[in-house]
Amino acid sequence: MFSKILIANRGEIACRVIRTARKLGVRTVAVYSDADAHALHVEMADEAVHIGPSPVGESYLRGDKIIAAALATGAEAIHPGYGFLSENPDFVDQVVAAGLTFIGPSATSIRAMGLKDAAKRLMEKAGVPVVPGYHGEAQEIVLLASKAREIGYPVLIKARAGGGGKGMRKVEHPDDFSEALSGARREAKAAFGDDRVLVEKYVDKPRHIEVQVFGDNFGNAVHLYERDCSAQRRHQKVIEEAPAPGMTPELRKAMTDAAVKAAKAISYSGAGTIEFIVDASQGLKPDRFWFMEMNTRLQVEHPVTEMVTGTDLVEWQLRVASGEKLPKTQAEITLSGHAFEARIYAEDAAKGFLPATGTLYHLKFPDTVPEGATMRVETGVRAGDAISPYYDPMIAKLVVHAKDRPLALQALVAALRQTEVAGSTVNAAFLAALAADPDFSKGDVDTGLIGRHQQALTEIAPPNADIVAAAALAASGAGALPPSNDPWSSLAGYQHFHPAARRTRLHYGEHDITAKVSVRPDGRFAVTLDEPYGSTNAHDLRAAPRLARWPGHVTVFSGAVGYTFAVPDPLARADESAASSGSLRAPMPGLVKLVRVTPGETVTKGQPLLILEAMKMEHTIAAPHDGVIAEIATEGAQVTDGTVLVRFAEDVHA
Incomplete structure (x- = not known):
């Protein structure tokens, strides 16, 4: 076992790794940017090294600085967490070249699965079912549009690099393909540095079910059963559970066999997830699931698997990376009970899940759950910390476990209702409403559930x-x-x-x-x-x-x-001259990615005016009414929350 490791990440996953390392007697080194100088993971680690300014491109994505920090502190290995450099094969090569161990798969395995199109061709050869679509190299718009027609609308445009819903667009009609492709490419380029895409058939009632796999360096590979991650907003998961509701023995065997086959096809070592899309329109059947992609790292939702299998996946990562065999054989891995994970984000669900910032002046998590249930809270913040516009706005993950799904769901709702956050807008009420939704409660969930019920799930009754x-x-x-x-x-x-x-x-x-x-x-x-x-x-x-x-x-x-x-300050005077009732202000800090209109142009209500990029996602700012543009933000401008983006002619003298 290692004596010291460096964690090339931040927030809750860095804290999560530190806890297991401490249990095993392994010392830890944290890295941090300017924004994270006083972060919880910095406080928890045995040592901490500053690696640069707040933007990720100048800190957490600087592999050279991270490796230098590991060498300077005497760390023997680097744990990448998830996100950032966790699936960057070039970084893995650099880590190994520096004489360090990368706690994860080989660069070869990451490259094999890093591009969705190449991964799907590889899986087809391995006999793993793949969703119908175009996964080729050619990227000309005429060809992609032609392939979309061949596949049949609706189709899904997806970035071939990365995930998390970034660079993804559903297209219902051929006339919308060009604009959707442009948006997907811009977003993919910003998030992953690669604007290439693939086009797939959109499944009408899709469920997102993934299988946790684990391999070692001795040719062994096992699965730790499945997780259901179908509850998504904007293609990003919000509540995950294990096992998948309604799972049949036939589908579980077919899916887990395919997942292990996929892992062995690339001689996989470490924790990984094989993601499948399942057509649930006629129930769960063993011939209605297809490979989507493999995440060659630990997943955000890994705690639900730990809860139902009684494992510590981070401990497994450290043991396998240090040269040990898998801690358990397939026959020794069993399912027990049911678990849920809810992701608490700083975001405004009622405004289309816009990311939010702010200071967490008050932060309180539940200390009790219903009898028969257990709970853990995964977080990287505490009261007084700020939610930065530079990073993912997740505050915490509430994870509950009980003997069956109804009791676990009851515990989840109780935990969400006891959670208190003040200082930033959060999605706790939305999560509680989703957990109590009749369809979700009975396990009838697919990736479109939130979209269909969004108004009811995000509506907040006025205060009594x-x-x-x-x-x-x-x-x-x-x-x-x-x-x-x-x-x-x-x-x-x-x-x-x-x-x-x-x-x-x-x-x-x-x-x-x-x-x-x-x-x-x-x-x-x-x-x-x-x-x-x-x-x-x-x-x-x-x-x-x-x-x-x-x-x-x-x-x-x-x-x-x-x-x-x-609570207005009675001594403060409102600045009436600043009022501009029809002007549009930035709903969050971000980058003005694209400006669609010019000063003097006449626009109509609902017309897109500009695209604001915040936290790697694009948000369209549309005209609230008919009017004439007097002023508009400059393309490429970095703006803060509340910055005036657009003024209409009638508002100039307001």
Whole structure:
């Protein structure tokens, strides 16, 4: 076993690797960028080395700096985590050339599976079923469009390098192919440095089921059963589970046999995942699944496999990379119970899952789960940390396990409803709604489920009077004082013969709320609210409020929903000259990737104006109404959250 390893990653996966290394007595070296100088993984590691500025291209993608850090600290091996350099064969070659061990597969194996088109040709030769499509080298638009017609619409354009939904477009009609191809190529180029694509048949009711495989350097390869990752938004997973609901013995055998066959075809060593697309339109059948791609690394969702098989996959990685055989044979790997993983992201589900930033002023994960269930929280942040625009906005993964799917799902919903995050918009309420969705609850899930139910899943009921009253009480400062029969001690302001009322203003969404907080003769607080809420006795709320106060805001938690109220500074004056009701502002920090219109041009409502790239994804900014463009952001400009991107002619003098 190694005595010291370097982790070429950040966030929750770096923390995850550190915990297992510590258990095995292996010392760890963290690397960090400017933005991560005070990150949790830096604090947890035995040593830490600064590798550059915040952008990934200047830090976490700098293989030379990472290898230099490993050599300088005496590390014997490098664990890549996932993302960044984890599937870069050139980096693996450089690691080996430096006399270090790469904790993962060989560069040859990564190259074999690194390009989706080449991987599919290889799998066809190995006898693994492959989804119908075009996986050739030619990239001319005329040829690709012709192949799409041959395959039959709808088709899926996919980047041949990378994954995670980046560089992917579904195309319903031939007229839309050209624009979709351009968007997929731009996104693929930005994310992976390779704009080449492949075209595949779009499966009508697809399920995304993947098999965890593991190989060693002695020719052994096993599977650790399957995971279902069909619950996706924008082609990115949000809730994963193991085993797959509705899985039949026949399909499981066919799928796991194919996965092991795929791993052996490339002499695979280490942790890997074979991803399949399954046509569930007629139920799960052994002749209706096809190979999509192989991820030659540990997956984000690996904890659900660990929970149902009783394994530590990171420990397996370290043992195999250090020269040991697989810890278990296939016969020794068994399934037990059911597990779910929910990814908590800083994102606004109601606004199309736009990534969000912010400071995590309040962060609390559940400390209990229903009887018969277990839970673990995988995170790389703590209260006070900032969500950076430079990296993936995932805050944590909630992982639960129980004896069966209904109990595990109950535990997941309970955990999400107890999670509290304030300081950034998060998707906890969306995840709880998805977990409680009738189709999801009964296991009738496919990759289109979220899209079909998106409005219902992302809709948040307005706060009721109790929630508003709790926010007003907290904002007034009175709620911080203990109830007392002595009115002098209940409120700082006191008028002769009766306690003074405090007037508090709140802002929620588009609404301004005025509240009056006063003390009753018995020491309780009374909150009088604007219509339509009416008067409320704040200490007779139906449940004790869970809330967080943070600069300029109060967040009240009700189940998985966090209602955030802005508390205006009474001394602050609004800058009326800055108002521009029809102007468009950046919903997040990002790069203006493409500008589609020019100043003076007349546009119509819904017309695309520009494309903003944030966190490697493209977001189209469209006109909210008809008008004439007066000013528009410059292509290539880096903008911050709230930057004015577009001004209309009628708004110039606003």
